[in-house]
Amino acid sequence: MINVTIEKKLKGYHGQQVIKVDHQFTAGSVTKIYGPSGSGKTTFLKVIASLTKPEKGRIVVGGITWFDAEQKIDVPTQKRNVGFVFQQYALFPNMTVRQHLEYATTDELWIKRLLLLGKLDTLQTHKPEYLSGGQQQRLAILRALATRPKLLLMDEPFSAIDPKMKAELMAELSVLLKEMEITTIIVSHNPQELDGWATDELVFE
Numbered sequence: 001m002i003n004v005t006i007e008k009k010l011k012g013y014h015g016q017q018v019i020k021v022d023h024q025f026t027a028g029s030v031t032k033i034y035g036p037s038g039s040g041k042t043t044f045l046k047v048i049a050s051l052t053k054p055e056k057g058r059i060v061v062g063g064i065t066w067f068d069a070e071q072k073i074d075v076p077t078q079k080r081n082v083g084f085v086f087q088q089y090a091l092f093p094n095m096t097v098r099q100h101l102e103y104a105t106t107d108e109l110w111i112k113r114l115l116l117l118g119k120l121d122t123l124q125t126h127k128p129e130y131l132s133g134g135q136q137q138r139l140a141i142l143r144a145l146a147t148r149p150k151l152l153l154m155d156e157p158f159s160a161i162d163p164k165m166k167a168e169l170m171a172e173l174s175v176l177l178k179e180m181e182i183t184t185i186i187v188s189h190n191p192q193e194l195d196g197w198a199t200d201e202l203v204f205e
């Protein structure tokens with residue numbers, strides 16, 4: 001169970017905007033987040049990963065406090081073991097597909113399974129600039145999974161992937177996430193794409 005009660009001011013041009021979230025994410029659930037552009041969805045994912053700090057509140061994951069503004073507790077990103085799929089992928093330009101995964105894990109069988117899942121097994125020696133947008137996006141998803149996170153945060157993870165590939169990837173991901181008991185939070189501009197998969201939702205105003 002993940003309990004999040006936070007308040008975070010956004011640096012907007014139109015006065016002071018605050019995101020307020022009070023939500024429980026059940027272990028193993030898949031939550032979709034949607035809402036207008038600029039409403040703070042990406043910022044919220046960053047708060048959970050400790051890439052930016054809220055002014056108020058608490059984040060408690062499986063009984064362990066990751067963040068508490070009053071008690072000044074803030075577990076650093078690298079100790080939260082969160083998988084993060086960034087909207088702009090954030091791949092390493094000088095690393096091949098395989099090196100992205102080897103950077104995160106030494107488990108060869110796991111690397112092979114991930115490469116098959118993302119249909120990148122034939123592109124292992126390619127660097128990001130030689131991959132299509134959809135292939136880069138799939139690599140970003142595989143890299144996020146490679147450390148076997150208990151929590152997976154994905155920001156528009158399927159935006160560049162064609163519909164057929166998306167349907168296949170989502171079906172396989174869904175099995176894998178269940179098997180690994182990963183709690184997943186997905187920001188989507190097209191929340192219908194997650195119908196039948198997401199078990200919960202959070203709407204940003």
Ligand SMILES: Nc1ncnc2c1ncn2[C@@H]1O[C@H](COP(=O)(O)OP(=O)(O)OP(=O)(O)O)[C@@H](O)[C@H]1O
Nearest residue numbers: 009010011012036037038039040041042043044052
């Ligand atoms: N670290 C930060 N701290 C405070 N405010 C931020 C931070 N990063 C971005 N912002 C501001 O928060 C607002 C919301 O940005 P954010 O990217 O979270 O929205 P979003 O809902 O994900 O939008 P989109 O759907 O367009 O991706 C923007 O006005 C942005 O300037």
